[in-house]
Amino acid sequence: MEPGRQHAAADGAATLAATAAGTMRAIVQDGYGSADVLRLARIAPPEIAGGEVLVRVHAAGLDRGTWHVMTGRPYLLRLVAGVRAPRQPVAGLDVAGTVVAVGPGVTRFRVGDEVFGFGRGTFAEYTAAREDKLARMPAGLTFEQAAVVPVSAVTALNALTVAGHVRAGQKVLVTGASGGVGSYAVQLARALGAEVTGVCSTAKTGLVRSLGAAHVIDYAQDDFADGARRYDLIVDIAGNPALSRLRRALTPTGTAVLTGGEDGGNVTGMGRQFRALALSPFLHQRLTMLIPRQRASDLERVTEFLEAGTVTPSIGATYPLDQVREAIRQLATGQARGKVAITI
Numbered sequence: 001m002e003p004g005r006q007h008a009a010a011d012g013a014a015t016l017a018a019t020a021a022g023t024m025r026a027i028v029q030d031g032y033g034s035a036d037v038l039r040l041a042r043i044a045p046p047e048i049a050g051g052e053v054l055v056r057v058h059a060a061g062l063d064r065g066t067w068h069v070m071t072g073r074p075y076l077l078r079l080v081a082g083v084r085a086p087r088q089p090v091a092g093l094d095v096a097g098t099v100v101a102v103g104p105g106v107t108r109f110r111v112g113d114e115v116f117g118f119g120r121g122t123f124a125e126y127t128a129a130r131e132d133k134l135a136r137m138p139a140g141l142t143f144e145q146a147a148v149v150p151v152s153a154v155t156a157l158n159a160l161t162v163a164g165h166v167r168a169g170q171k172v173l174v175t176g177a178s179g180g181v182g183s184y185a186v187q188l189a190r191a192l193g194a195e196v197t198g199v200c201s202t203a204k205t206g207l208v209r210s211l212g213a214a215h216v217i218d219y220a221q222d223d224f225a226d227g228a229r230r231y232d233l234i235v236d237i238a239g240n241p242a243l244s245r246l247r248r249a250l251t252p253t254g255t256a257v258l259t260g261g262e263d264g265g266n267v268t269g270m271g272r273q274f275r276a277l278a279l280s281p282f283l284h285q286r287l288t289m290l291i292p293r294q295r296a297s298d299l300e301r302v303t304e305f306l307e308a309g310t311v312t313p314s315i316g317a318t319y320p321l322d323q324v325r326e327a328i329r330q331l332a333t334g335q336a337r338g339k340v341a342i343t344i
Helices: 003-020 064-071 075-081 143-147 150-163 180-191 202-210 243-249 271-282 296-308 321-333
Strands: 024-029 038-043 052-062 094-102 114-118 126-130 134-136 171-175 195-200 215-218 231-236 250-258 286-289 315-320 339-343
Touching: 024 321, 038 321, 052 143, 052 150, 052 321, 064 321, 094 126, 094 143, 094 150, 114 126, 114 143, 114 150, 114 296, 134 296, 143 315, 143 339, 150 180, 150 231, 150 250, 150 296, 171 180, 180 195, 180 231, 180 296, 180 339, 195 202, 202 215, 231 243, 243 250, 243 271, 243 286, 250 271, 271 286, 315 321, 321 339
Parallel strands: 171 195, 171 231, 195 215, 231 250, 250 286, 315 339
Antiparallel strands: 024 038, 052 094, 052 126, 052 339, 094 114, 114 134
């Protein structure tokens, strides 16, 4: 065994011995509500099952889905997450860290490997994760940078490629271009050969240009649906524009992928998406939505762009674990630029 890996294995064994009979720090919630339902607590480290690994968390990413689980809205979410309180009391999904233990059947990782991906309660010192939801850390990235990649970058990649079928030379519009998913969508679309227009607020136009957008629309000054330009693909992440506006901005056979929108109703949260799916069969244009997925293969494809330097994580702010409530409040106000990282 290589000296570095020997050291990592020894460190992992020591870590397990120290935590087996002890506790870890974690952000937990016992019910649904505002950021006030989150609290820093000491709890038992997670146990791992077959096909899972235990990861020492170095950093975690904050995504909009964490806000939804915290608030319990839309209410349909509670059928999956838990009716009165989350079944998974520890918040967080994005993770970057070091493997400290592997469960039965794990073949892709060993103790000491640095990984990133989707964990189960990542706002904690340790998280359990399925090996098929993790990938090796991209070369050249810090843990903070890697931690803000999984949810947002994979969502952007799938919106462009799986749902949007983007092709080189197409004109692509990204709404919410300065946010978590949007910042990756701009970069990935450009890396895939598209001409990208980003929509954002006045204060964030410089950021969106720096991400590689060929054109930037300040929504306070201009309307992307004014007919001046038509787009082959729209990735609609924020703002909840009416379907009629999206259609006006599309080419006659263009595609709109609805990936977000926080005003879709408290029951399903996806009223606009369902209307789009119902309308699409009667149009030459294509209106569709994205079904999120968590796969190692998507992480590995994103890694190719990260290591090539064509995509760079955009971190707007970093918070320590004990300031997660403040981080979520910033996210909820829409003030976040790019992604928010939580350091453990």
